[in-house]
Amino acid sequence: MMCMRAFGGARGAAVLALAAGVLAVMAPAAFAGKPTGKFAPFSDCPVSGTNVVTCLYSETTKGEVKLGKTAVPIEAPKKIILQGGVAENPETGASSFVAAVDGNTLVKTSLPVPGGLLDFVNCKEISNIIERIACELVFENGVTGVNATTELAAPASSIGIHEGKLISGNGAALILPIKVKLENPFLGSECYIGSNAEPIVLNLTTGKTKPPAGFTALTGSPGTFTYEDESQYAIDNGVSLVENDFAVPGASGCGGILFSWLLDPIINAKVGIPATAGNSTAILKDPLQLASAAAVKASE
Numbered sequence: 001m002m003c004m005r006a007f008g009g010a011r012g013a014a015v016l017a018l019a020a021g022v023l024a025v026m027a028p029a030a031f032a033g034k035p036t037g038k039f040a041p042f043s044d045c046p047v048s049g050t051n052v053v054t055c056l057y058s059e060t061t062k063g064e065v066k067l068g069k070t071a072v073p074i075e076a077p078k079k080i081i082l083q084g085g086v087a088e089n090p091e092t093g094a095s096s097f098v099a100a101v102d103g104n105t106l107v108k109t110s111l112p113v114p115g116g117l118l119d120f121v122n123c124k125e126i127s128n129i130i131e132r133i134a135c136e137l138v139f140e141n142g143v144t145g146v147n148a149t150t151e152l153a154a155p156a157s158s159i160g161i162h163e164g165k166l167i168s169g170n171g172a173a174l175i176l177p178i179k180v181k182l183e184n185p186f187l188g189s190e191c192y193i194g195s196n197a198e199p200i201v202l203n204l205t206t207g208k209t210k211p212p213a214g215f216t217a218l219t220g221s222p223g224t225f226t227y228e229d230e231s232q233y234a235i236d237n238g239v240s241l242v243e244n245d246f247a248v249p250g251a252s253g254c255g256g257i258l259f260s261w262l263l264d265p266i267i268n269a270k271v272g273i274p275a276t277a278g279n280s281t282a283i284l285k286d287p288l289q290l291a292s293a294a295a296v297k298a299s300e
Helices: 002-006 011-028 036-043 117-118 130-138 163-166 256-271 293-298
Strands: 052-066 068-090 095-098 110-112 149-154 176-181 200-204 222-230 233-237 240-243 279-284 288-292
Touching: 036 052, 036 288, 036 293, 052 240, 052 293, 068 110, 279 293, 288 293
Parallel strands: none
Antiparallel strands: 052 068, 052 279, 052 288, 068 095, 110 149, 149 176, 176 200, 222 233, 233 288, 240 279
Protein backbone atom coordinates (compact mmCIF):
# COMPACT_ATOMS: atom_id res chain seq x y z
CA MET A 1 0.00 0.00 0.00
CA MET A 2 2.83 2.42 0.76
CA CYS A 3 4.39 1.77 -2.64
CA MET A 4 1.06 2.37 -4.35
CA ARG A 5 0.60 5.74 -2.60
CA ALA A 6 4.17 6.76 -3.44
CA PHE A 7 3.44 6.25 -7.15
CA GLY A 8 0.19 8.19 -6.92
CA GLY A 9 -2.67 5.72 -6.59
CA ALA A 10 -4.10 4.40 -9.87
CA ARG A 11 -1.33 5.98 -11.90
CA GLY A 12 1.25 4.17 -9.77
CA ALA A 13 -0.56 0.88 -10.27
CA ALA A 14 -0.51 1.39 -14.03
CA VAL A 15 3.21 2.14 -14.00
CA LEU A 16 3.96 -0.96 -11.96
CA ALA A 17 1.83 -3.10 -14.23
CA LEU A 18 3.65 -1.76 -17.28
CA ALA A 19 7.03 -2.37 -15.66
CA ALA A 20 6.05 -5.92 -14.78
CA GLY A 21 5.00 -6.54 -18.36
CA VAL A 22 8.29 -5.23 -19.74
CA LEU A 23 10.27 -7.41 -17.32
CA ALA A 24 8.23 -10.44 -18.32
CA VAL A 25 9.10 -9.85 -21.98
CA MET A 26 12.76 -9.18 -21.24
CA ALA A 27 13.30 -12.04 -18.81
CA PRO A 28 13.81 -14.90 -21.31
CA ALA A 29 16.45 -12.95 -23.23
CA ALA A 30 18.11 -11.30 -20.27
CA PHE A 31 18.31 -14.39 -18.10
CA ALA A 32 18.60 -17.12 -20.71
CA GLY A 33 20.89 -19.84 -19.45
CA LYS A 34 24.17 -20.95 -21.01
CA PRO A 35 25.43 -24.52 -21.13
CA THR A 36 27.73 -25.34 -18.25
CA GLY A 37 30.55 -27.74 -17.48
CA LYS A 38 31.78 -29.84 -20.37
CA PHE A 39 28.83 -28.55 -22.44
CA ALA A 40 29.95 -24.90 -22.18
CA PRO A 41 31.66 -24.88 -25.64
CA PHE A 42 28.24 -25.52 -27.22
CA SER A 43 26.77 -22.17 -26.18
CA ASP A 44 26.10 -21.28 -29.83
CA CYS A 45 24.45 -24.59 -30.71
CA PRO A 46 20.87 -23.99 -31.95
CA VAL A 47 19.11 -26.32 -29.52
CA SER A 48 15.82 -24.41 -29.30
CA GLY A 49 13.09 -24.43 -31.93
CA THR A 50 14.98 -26.71 -34.32
CA ASN A 51 15.34 -30.40 -35.13
CA VAL A 52 18.97 -30.32 -34.00
CA VAL A 53 19.96 -33.59 -32.35
CA THR A 54 23.75 -33.15 -32.18
CA CYS A 55 25.90 -30.13 -31.30
CA LEU A 56 29.39 -29.73 -32.78
CA TYR A 57 32.34 -27.61 -31.70
CA SER A 58 35.72 -27.94 -33.41
CA GLU A 59 38.91 -26.00 -32.72
CA THR A 60 41.73 -26.34 -35.23
CA THR A 61 44.99 -25.10 -33.73
CA LYS A 62 47.40 -27.09 -35.89
CA GLY A 63 47.73 -27.72 -39.58
CA GLU A 64 48.08 -25.88 -42.84
CA VAL A 65 46.10 -24.66 -45.80
CA LYS A 66 48.14 -24.54 -49.01
CA LEU A 67 46.61 -22.92 -52.07
CA GLY A 68 48.71 -23.45 -55.17
CA LYS A 69 52.27 -22.57 -54.15
CA THR A 70 51.43 -20.62 -50.99
CA ALA A 71 51.05 -22.32 -47.61
CA VAL A 72 49.46 -20.64 -44.60
CA PRO A 73 50.22 -22.45 -41.32
CA ILE A 74 47.66 -22.77 -38.52
CA GLU A 75 49.42 -22.39 -35.19
CA ALA A 76 48.19 -21.74 -31.62
CA PRO A 77 47.11 -19.36 -30.19
CA LYS A 78 45.38 -18.79 -33.54
CA LYS A 79 42.55 -21.23 -34.14
CA ILE A 80 39.83 -21.93 -36.68
CA ILE A 81 36.50 -22.66 -35.01
CA LEU A 82 33.60 -24.51 -36.63
CA GLN A 83 30.42 -24.74 -34.58
CA GLY A 84 26.71 -25.40 -34.96
CA GLY A 85 24.26 -28.24 -34.89
CA VAL A 86 23.25 -31.27 -36.93
CA ALA A 87 19.51 -31.55 -37.51
CA GLU A 88 17.59 -34.65 -38.44
CA ASN A 89 14.46 -34.60 -40.59
CA PRO A 90 11.88 -36.55 -38.55
CA GLU A 91 10.19 -37.81 -41.72
CA THR A 92 13.12 -38.81 -43.92
CA GLY A 93 15.90 -39.17 -41.37
CA ALA A 94 18.17 -36.99 -43.54
CA SER A 95 20.75 -34.87 -41.72
CA SER A 96 21.65 -31.22 -42.34
CA PHE A 97 23.94 -28.69 -40.71
CA VAL A 98 22.36 -25.75 -38.84
CA ALA A 99 24.17 -22.44 -38.34
CA ALA A 100 25.48 -21.30 -34.97
CA VAL A 101 23.08 -19.12 -32.97
CA ASP A 102 25.24 -16.00 -33.32
CA GLY A 103 25.94 -16.63 -37.01
CA ASN A 104 29.61 -17.43 -36.42
CA THR A 105 29.43 -20.95 -37.81
CA LEU A 106 32.96 -20.69 -39.19
CA VAL A 107 34.60 -18.07 -37.02
CA LYS A 108 36.63 -15.61 -39.11
CA THR A 109 40.22 -15.98 -37.95
CA SER A 110 43.01 -14.01 -39.63
CA LEU A 111 46.17 -16.06 -40.20
CA PRO A 112 49.41 -14.35 -41.25
CA VAL A 113 50.69 -15.22 -44.71
CA PRO A 114 54.45 -15.98 -44.54
CA GLY A 115 56.40 -13.29 -46.37
CA GLY A 116 53.53 -10.84 -46.38
CA LEU A 117 52.85 -8.46 -49.24
CA LEU A 118 56.44 -8.37 -50.44
CA ASP A 119 56.25 -12.09 -51.14
CA PHE A 120 53.13 -11.54 -53.21
CA VAL A 121 54.17 -8.49 -55.21
CA ASN A 122 57.55 -7.55 -56.63
CA CYS A 123 57.00 -4.48 -58.78
CA LYS A 124 60.42 -4.85 -60.43
CA GLU A 125 59.25 -8.08 -62.05
CA ILE A 126 56.68 -6.16 -64.12
CA SER A 127 58.07 -5.38 -67.58
CA ASN A 128 55.39 -2.89 -68.64
CA ILE A 129 56.60 0.51 -67.42
CA ILE A 130 53.11 1.93 -66.79
CA GLU A 131 52.05 -1.12 -64.83
CA ARG A 132 55.30 -1.10 -62.88
CA ILE A 133 54.85 2.57 -61.89
CA ALA A 134 51.26 1.88 -60.84
CA CYS A 135 52.46 -1.08 -58.79
CA GLU A 136 55.13 1.03 -57.06
CA LEU A 137 52.62 3.77 -56.22
CA VAL A 138 50.46 1.23 -54.43
CA PHE A 139 53.04 -1.05 -52.82
CA GLU A 140 56.14 1.01 -52.04
CA ASN A 141 55.09 1.48 -48.43
CA GLY A 142 55.70 0.12 -44.96
CA VAL A 143 52.45 -1.81 -44.61
CA THR A 144 53.48 -5.20 -45.92
CA GLY A 145 51.71 -7.77 -43.72
CA VAL A 146 49.02 -9.93 -45.33
CA ASN A 147 46.47 -12.01 -43.45
CA ALA A 148 44.35 -14.81 -44.86
CA THR A 149 40.87 -15.31 -43.40
CA THR A 150 38.82 -18.38 -44.25
CA GLU A 151 35.09 -17.71 -44.63
CA LEU A 152 32.08 -19.81 -45.54
CA ALA A 153 31.17 -19.41 -49.21
CA ALA A 154 27.66 -20.83 -48.85
CA PRO A 155 24.93 -21.12 -46.21
CA ALA A 156 25.69 -23.31 -43.20
CA SER A 157 23.23 -25.89 -44.52
CA SER A 158 25.76 -26.67 -47.28
CA ILE A 159 28.23 -28.03 -44.71
CA GLY A 160 28.29 -31.81 -44.57
CA ILE A 161 29.25 -33.68 -41.41
CA HIS A 162 29.26 -37.49 -41.24
CA GLU A 163 30.12 -38.95 -37.84
CA GLY A 164 30.32 -42.50 -39.21
CA LYS A 165 32.89 -41.49 -41.84
CA LEU A 166 34.75 -39.45 -39.24
CA ILE A 167 35.28 -42.63 -37.24
CA SER A 168 35.82 -45.04 -40.13
CA GLY A 169 37.99 -42.82 -42.34
CA ASN A 170 36.01 -44.03 -45.33
CA GLY A 171 35.02 -41.02 -47.44
CA ALA A 172 34.45 -37.34 -46.70
CA ALA A 173 33.73 -36.74 -43.01
CA LEU A 174 33.45 -32.96 -43.38
CA ILE A 175 32.43 -31.05 -46.51
CA LEU A 176 33.28 -27.37 -46.28
CA PRO A 177 32.69 -24.73 -49.03
CA ILE A 178 35.03 -21.80 -48.36
CA LYS A 179 36.61 -18.67 -49.77
CA VAL A 180 39.80 -17.00 -48.52
CA LYS A 181 40.04 -13.27 -48.00
CA LEU A 182 43.47 -11.66 -48.36
CA GLU A 183 43.70 -8.71 -45.99
CA ASN A 184 45.99 -5.72 -46.35
CA PRO A 185 45.06 -2.00 -46.58
CA PHE A 186 46.38 -1.88 -50.14
CA LEU A 187 44.52 -4.96 -51.31
CA GLY A 188 41.15 -3.39 -50.53
CA SER A 189 38.19 -4.98 -48.77
CA GLU A 190 37.16 -7.47 -51.47
CA CYS A 191 40.33 -9.39 -52.31
CA TYR A 192 39.30 -13.04 -52.35
CA ILE A 193 40.46 -16.41 -53.56
CA GLY A 194 37.23 -18.26 -54.23
CA SER A 195 33.76 -16.78 -54.00
CA ASN A 196 30.14 -17.66 -53.27
CA ALA A 197 29.70 -18.34 -56.98
CA GLU A 198 32.94 -20.33 -57.27
CA PRO A 199 33.81 -21.73 -53.82
CA ILE A 200 36.77 -23.85 -52.79
CA VAL A 201 35.09 -27.09 -51.74
CA LEU A 202 37.00 -29.19 -49.21
CA ASN A 203 35.98 -32.85 -48.88
CA LEU A 204 37.96 -33.57 -45.74
CA THR A 205 38.64 -37.13 -44.63
CA THR A 206 40.24 -38.84 -41.67
CA GLY A 207 41.31 -41.61 -44.02
CA LYS A 208 43.38 -41.54 -47.19
CA THR A 209 42.82 -38.95 -49.92
CA LYS A 210 42.43 -39.79 -53.61
CA PRO A 211 44.21 -37.03 -55.55
CA PRO A 212 44.69 -37.13 -59.34
CA ALA A 213 47.39 -39.36 -60.78
CA GLY A 214 50.87 -38.05 -60.16
CA PHE A 215 50.11 -36.58 -56.72
CA THR A 216 50.85 -38.20 -53.36
CA ALA A 217 47.87 -39.13 -51.21
CA LEU A 218 47.56 -37.68 -47.72
CA THR A 219 46.52 -39.77 -44.73
CA GLY A 220 44.46 -38.36 -41.90
CA SER A 221 43.50 -39.87 -38.57
CA PRO A 222 40.14 -40.45 -36.86
CA GLY A 223 41.84 -39.80 -33.54
CA THR A 224 40.55 -41.31 -30.33
CA PHE A 225 36.96 -40.83 -29.18
CA THR A 226 36.21 -40.56 -25.47
CA TYR A 227 32.56 -40.76 -24.43
CA GLU A 228 31.09 -39.37 -21.22
CA ASP A 229 27.67 -38.86 -19.58
CA GLU A 230 26.26 -42.08 -21.01
CA SER A 231 27.52 -41.15 -24.49
CA GLN A 232 25.77 -37.76 -24.41
CA TYR A 233 29.18 -36.10 -24.86
CA ALA A 234 32.19 -37.13 -26.95
CA ILE A 235 35.60 -35.59 -27.57
CA ASP A 236 37.81 -36.70 -30.42
CA ASN A 237 41.48 -36.12 -29.58
CA GLY A 238 44.16 -36.46 -32.23
CA VAL A 239 41.77 -36.12 -35.17
CA SER A 240 43.39 -35.07 -38.45
CA LEU A 241 41.25 -34.09 -41.45
CA VAL A 242 43.04 -33.91 -44.80
CA GLU A 243 42.25 -33.08 -48.43
CA ASN A 244 44.29 -32.58 -51.62
CA ASP A 245 41.75 -33.24 -54.35
CA PHE A 246 40.24 -29.78 -54.75
CA ALA A 247 40.59 -27.02 -57.34
CA VAL A 248 41.33 -23.39 -56.45
CA PRO A 249 40.09 -20.48 -58.61
CA GLY A 250 42.04 -17.30 -59.23
CA ALA A 251 41.97 -14.19 -57.05
CA SER A 252 39.49 -11.40 -57.67
CA GLY A 253 38.84 -7.89 -56.40
CA CYS A 254 42.39 -7.27 -55.16
CA GLY A 255 43.17 -3.57 -55.11
CA GLY A 256 39.57 -2.60 -55.72
CA ILE A 257 38.12 -1.28 -58.97
CA LEU A 258 41.20 0.81 -59.77
CA PHE A 259 43.88 -1.84 -59.39
CA SER A 260 42.29 -5.29 -59.60
CA TRP A 261 43.18 -5.48 -63.29
CA LEU A 262 46.82 -5.20 -62.22
CA LEU A 263 46.93 -7.02 -58.89
CA ASP A 264 44.73 -10.05 -59.55
CA PRO A 265 47.14 -11.47 -62.19
CA ILE A 266 50.18 -10.68 -60.01
CA ILE A 267 48.71 -12.44 -56.99
CA ASN A 268 47.58 -15.37 -59.14
CA ALA A 269 51.13 -15.80 -60.43
CA LYS A 270 52.67 -15.56 -56.96
CA VAL A 271 50.19 -17.88 -55.26
CA GLY A 272 50.09 -20.31 -58.18
CA ILE A 273 46.37 -20.10 -58.93
CA PRO A 274 44.08 -20.99 -60.55
CA ALA A 275 45.22 -24.46 -59.50
CA THR A 276 43.80 -27.80 -60.55
CA ALA A 277 43.08 -30.59 -58.09
CA GLY A 278 46.18 -32.09 -56.47
CA ASN A 279 48.16 -28.84 -56.32
CA SER A 280 46.66 -27.65 -53.04
CA THR A 281 46.28 -29.20 -49.61
CA ALA A 282 44.32 -28.73 -46.40
CA ILE A 283 45.34 -30.29 -43.09
CA LEU A 284 43.22 -29.54 -40.01
CA LYS A 285 44.15 -30.98 -36.62
CA ASP A 286 43.06 -30.94 -32.97
CA PRO A 287 40.03 -31.75 -30.84
CA LEU A 288 36.48 -32.02 -32.09
CA GLN A 289 33.63 -32.15 -29.58
CA LEU A 290 30.12 -33.54 -30.04
CA ALA A 291 27.16 -33.59 -27.69
CA SER A 292 23.49 -34.43 -27.80
CA ALA A 293 21.35 -31.30 -28.11
CA ALA A 294 19.13 -32.55 -25.27
CA ALA A 295 22.10 -32.79 -22.89
CA VAL A 296 23.32 -29.32 -23.90
CA LYS A 297 19.90 -27.83 -23.22
CA ALA A 298 19.57 -29.68 -19.92
CA SER A 299 22.89 -28.25 -18.70
CA GLU A 300 21.69 -24.64 -19.04
